[in-house]
Amino acid sequence: MKKLFPLLLLLVLSFNYTNSQRPGGDREKSSIQITGKVLEQGTDIPLEYATLVLQSVSDPNKITGGITDIDGNFNVESEPGNYNISIEYIGYKTIKKPNQSFTKNTDLGTIKLSFDAAELDAVEVVAEKTTVEVRLDKKVYNVGKDLTNSGANISDALSNIPSVTVDVDGAIALRGNGNVRILINGRPSALAGFGSTDALRQLPADAIEKVEVITSPSARYDAEGTAGILNIILKREKTLGFNGSVNTTVGFPKASSITSNLNFRTDNFNIFNTIGYQYREGPGNGYSDNFYKDTILGNLDRIIEDRDIDRLNKGININLGVEYFMTKTSSITASAFGRFSNGKDVTGNSTIRFITPNLDSRTFRQEIENEDDKSYQLSLNYINNINDEGHKLTADFQYSADKEVKPTTIQENNTFPDTELLAQENIFETEKQNEVLAQVDYVLPIGDAQFEAGYRGNFEESDTDYQLNELNLDSGEFVTNNGLTNRFIYTQNVNAVYSQYGNKYGDFSFLLGLRLENTQLKGDVTGVDLEALQEILGPGIDLNFNNNYLGLFPTLNLIYELNEMENITLGYNRRINRPRGYFINPFPSRSSRTNIFQGNPDLAPAFANAYDLGYLKRWDKLTLTSSIYFQKESNAFERIQETTGQTTTDGIEIIRSLPINLSTNQRIGSEIGILYNPKKWLRLNGSFNFFQFNTEGIFNDVDYGAKNTSWFSRFSSKVTLPGKVDWQTNAFYRGPSQNAQTDSKGIFSLDLAFSKDVFKDNGTISLNVNDLLNSRKRRSFTETEFFTSDSEFQWRQRQFTLSFIYRINEKKKNNRGGQRGGGGDEEYGD
Template sequence: MTQKLFLVKTLLLFVTLSLTQFSNAQEKVKVTGTVVDKDAAIPLEYATITFIDKSGDRLPQGGVTDFDGNFNVDVYKGTYDIKIEFISFETKTYNSQTLNGNLDLGTITLGINSDSLDEVVVTAETTQVEVRLDKKIYNIGKDLTTRGGTVNDALQNIPSVSVDVEGAISLRGNENVRILINGKPSAMAGFDDTTIFQQLPADAIEKVEVITSPSARYDAEGTAGILNIILKKEKTLGLNGSVNATFGYPINNSVSTTLNLRTDKFNIFNNTGVYYRKSPGNAYFDNNYFSGTYDRIIEDREYDRLRKGINTNLGIEYYLNDQSSITGTFFGKWGDDEDESESISDRYIDDALDSSTYRNQLEGEKEETYQGSVNYINNFNGEGHKLTADLQYSYDNEDKPNNIVENKTFPTNELVESQRIFENQRQNEFLLQADYVLPKGDAQFEAGFRINTQSSKTDYVLEDFDLDTQEYYLDEGQSYNFDYDENVYALYTQYGNKLGDRFSFLLGLRLEQTELKGNAYSDYLTQDELIEEIGVDFDPNFDKNYLGLFPTVNLIYEIGNDENITLGYNRRINRPRGRYINPFPSRSSTTNIFQGNPNLNPAFANTFDLGYLKKWDKLTFNTSVYYQKETDAFERIQQDTGNTNDDGVAIIRNQPINLATDERIGGEVGLIYNPTRKLRLNGSFNIFRFETEGFYEGVDYGTESTSWFGRFSAKYTLPAEIDIQTNGIYKGPTQNSQTENDAIFSLDLALSKEVIKDKLTATFNIRDVFNSRKRNSYTVSDSFTSDSEFQWRERQFTLSLIYRFNQSKEDRMKEKGRNNGAGLNEEEGDF
């Protein structure tokens, strides 16, 4: 018994000594210090301190500096090489430091790395591309031709993206593209009305993500893919910002400011712009009719669009701790626009002029848009484990008074028609979403949900002028209401991992429930009378539900550090929007109207994308081929309604319909070449072929066509440090079942000079140098032919002045390093 007790005591003593020894071996010490800029004597936030174990038994340990440049790191006892690093600064190393107790390294000064200085300047001044598993990221850089321009002008210079003369945005020639702002649907995107991008300044953009193979994380909307516009949010220490003033002819005047105040707990940022612009445009139509009163009508139209208003985006980011933050933002836009069009129409019978009319339409638009959002992000560690949550509400109210007067000018002078229209549109949007990311070594798991509800109400009142009583009266048959709701509920999950050193994959599945509800009604007509007045043979009231699974597969094979191959597959949906399903006809013309189609169903598409990227020191080469097959694809057709206006002119209706299939195959190639510090070249080329099949009301609207578009940009530094840049865009001819569009070529030119170093820059810009950005079309239908030319905006000259304060080049380079190290508010993580 005594022997057993002795053995137990001996064993306990051995265990106790072993645990004590192990505890001593695992004991930590504290290392402190401060990192500052050697030249400016200011603290460097988010500089990294790394402890590399000399024995190789432990993984590297470390931390980052705080707002005041201080660090406080707990490290296991041992011998280490200590590295202090900050991007664009020289690295400082303390070799073979034995840590047996707490150590204060004092003040550590870092100087600018001259080699890195050159690299960062070049990177900042050119558009760069990064390839991820599910997207390409284009950092806009200092594109001179967009100075003083709008978001649309900036998008013109993104490969794969094209913007037509009316401002419609396409991706690889397909207009069914989803626009996101900072990764979310936004009132800043104008509730799917992209004309707002003709008003927001291009300088507000930091980068654009072209997502042609979206992962399950993203909304399945947009059969062409997604454009995610990331707006700037400065994070430099203290108060800093810029003021941008633009003066242009035709009138294009604006002032915008970017302000940022950063403390150790808060980051307050604001972008505000005030603008006053006039955009003259023109159109010409030569229509020949196979039946009706007139054989030919030639219409010459002039536009004068006035845009004036203010928009602001204010945000406050509060750092709860080193890992989490909460951000509240408010966006507001107040606009008072006015569109005036003047049309002269000559009407012919047997090649002889029969009559002429003059039509004046003055349409106003007073708009107020508000959006409030709250974002929470929690980085559980520095390895990508995080949770984000977003709550967002948007409201938009538009009043559109419209006055139309038409007079006959030949052979007599008399009033033909006068109308007053009062239209009000109100839209509400609610968004709630959460995303969770859990990395495990090379693997990464993600899951999340999104609830997105939208509702819109349109009230439309038309008053006609009575030529006998000389008074306006309510036209009960043309006054209506239309309510539309779109609700989307989504769940998703995805998983990514690496197989070996070179192959990675990302697999995802998204479940979406879509509810589409429409209700057309009148205060004066029965439902049957309303349907007859609209002129459709189906009920404009609907309640549709769609439940769909949307899988995604993204693969990447890394041939080398700067060379890879990607392959992606995804299924997408294209939901009809308000204008496309509003059954009431437009009033912009008595003979050419646009009318939505409440019977329109969503389109679904399957897309495959194969890409290749190769980077050299001065050249980046990027290419891809893609294939897409879409069912129930949208197609806009023109039809003779069978009705005529009061003058006996046939009324032509432009309406969207569902066709059977739309098959598209294409390829694109892009090059970014920076041979010297003075010369930078950027070019891209996209060619695609599509084939559409389908019948509507017994008419075959199938067609096939090949088209292409390309762009080329060159920037060169002249003597006296004057930068010159040209951007050329060529869009090849296109056609659908009824219309052929001619090719379009346009050229932009800009000159820029830094007047006060790091403070004031002046840029002179000519957009559309040859005044050639016009769409020429020829349309053939069963009842008419139409030869037309349309120019949304004439050639424009602008002078832009940008004044920056507390934003020297060195500050901006340091900020690049902080952003790379901070990790709190980066966009959604990518595997």
């Protein structure tokens, strides 16, 4: 917008000047040069795209002018004469010099513009709104000033985006579908974690500039994620000079953090840096009441489990980058990211066991898991904007690595009627993951049309080294369990090429693309008693595998502009859901002696065809978005629960949760969203999503087919109170849902936040209450042919956070100049 305004103004000036010439008259051949420089008052930062207007005194219709370059300089050619001149820039006070005489080349010298407080207020109102842009293949949510993000993490911020839900475990879903691909600045990233969203809980929410919700991805994007893609665009300052912000928070339960976002930009380079430290304690809890049928537990037929969870996580995040402008149209960016954290989870599980209706025994199980996590990422990005028409070449290389060391001790004791040790285990687990990304994208404009082509290669490997030592109760010595001690190496390599073509005919636009991907999934199990493990897994499962899948993924996106404020969109795309290492790893978890999760090496990718029909309408103060969508997925993943045929040392049969490929999963739904800003002091935001899915499939002669209808809705309001105190309320409700074995109840949560600008708007102090009613809990009921379970789980209790942000050399959401071609956030994922 900063660039568009002066350019449009200059076009108008040129048009008026041309039409002011007398028919048949000749323009004087003599001309003069009027030069000068425009800076920001107080900082001396050059203002690019400031406008110089020359209006003839004798003929007011005769107008010409020009704009400043990257250094704030202007050079305007004009005829000699008397002119009223003005120097203008949006958000700044206009300087006017009436009746100036120019008879020769003239240097106006340095002109300094100061902020216009009244105009800046209007600009800030627009900048702080949460707005939505609809493009051919995505919706872009400019997060704006969401108070509940103060002191929050990225995972919390995503829960405020329409169409997105984040459950109590931190799992992210798009339109109720958990198979969503998370990208950072258009790329897979260590910042988002390797197949897990836990890393998003360790990064500050105020690092986000916008979120792209891509429910109908074009061929440019990886075909991974049957639900679609969430692309998180991080902030990067475009203003010349030194600027940034420092954000500090304290909270209860114990939480504290400090994050600095600093930037130094010159004509030739841009240095950006984010450093953050976080300390957080996360108390949680769980409860389950389990009834077992017939012979599963011998005489026992009921077990009640009550869990208390204490989590501690602390760590440092560092992101340092340099963008070098080689020319006015090309730049190269190098950046390095590191995350160093350590945590400790202590889970106490009190168990009451019955022979109905009598109490039989009590046990207490304590699990202490320590985790030392180190993540690194090195990135290199080249951008060449070959011309102003959009002809562009980009190339990326990225290397990411992560190492987690997780020693765990587990001890279980009888506490009634006798006190005795039942089991003790020591687990030593080291997980290493690395990823290499290489990508090239080329964009060629052809008149009103555009052609794109590119290549992307993703090469991932995870190496899990796992050793289980169990205490021999008779000898008192620890013995290695050779049936479960192992090393599992999982490799996923994806090579892809794509091309797409887009064009516009009047009010109709389309984007047609095709992507070819080859996926290699490879597993290698070593250091284990394969015969003993095969007995645990059952026959027919290949522990060492090397599978290749070649697939074509067509995409089509259409948009029809009914008018400037209204459009209809239609999208189709084919997607793939590749199993992550956690779902493939055949070695069972140890979170419970009697209920375990176990990966399935036979799990194959799932494929889906998705259709999306959308409608958008804008009014002066209201924006309406809506869509109807349908998706059919084959080989869909589903977790089932079954007996393993094994028992604990005290005779209880072990039940496992196992992911399998079911035949089909059909999903149909609709959503509607409203952004309403009736007054400057009041902003409202609401959305509603309704969906139904139908799963069909049989496994081990058990029918796991299920039909589920569910919905979720959110509402947000922001009110400016007297004294310029901002008050924001976020409410969310997710309706009940069902699958083949489990009914889940609805979840309601309410967040409140208050903020006040201080120190002449350079600082902001905020109070945030997350989950005010302490109601963000997962309640479910599971029934199988072996048992029933009534359970409740809460990841984290209600949180209070007090935060303070101080901005350095930058006004809140101001719109100063200083951007040049050849780099910037807008380059990602467009």
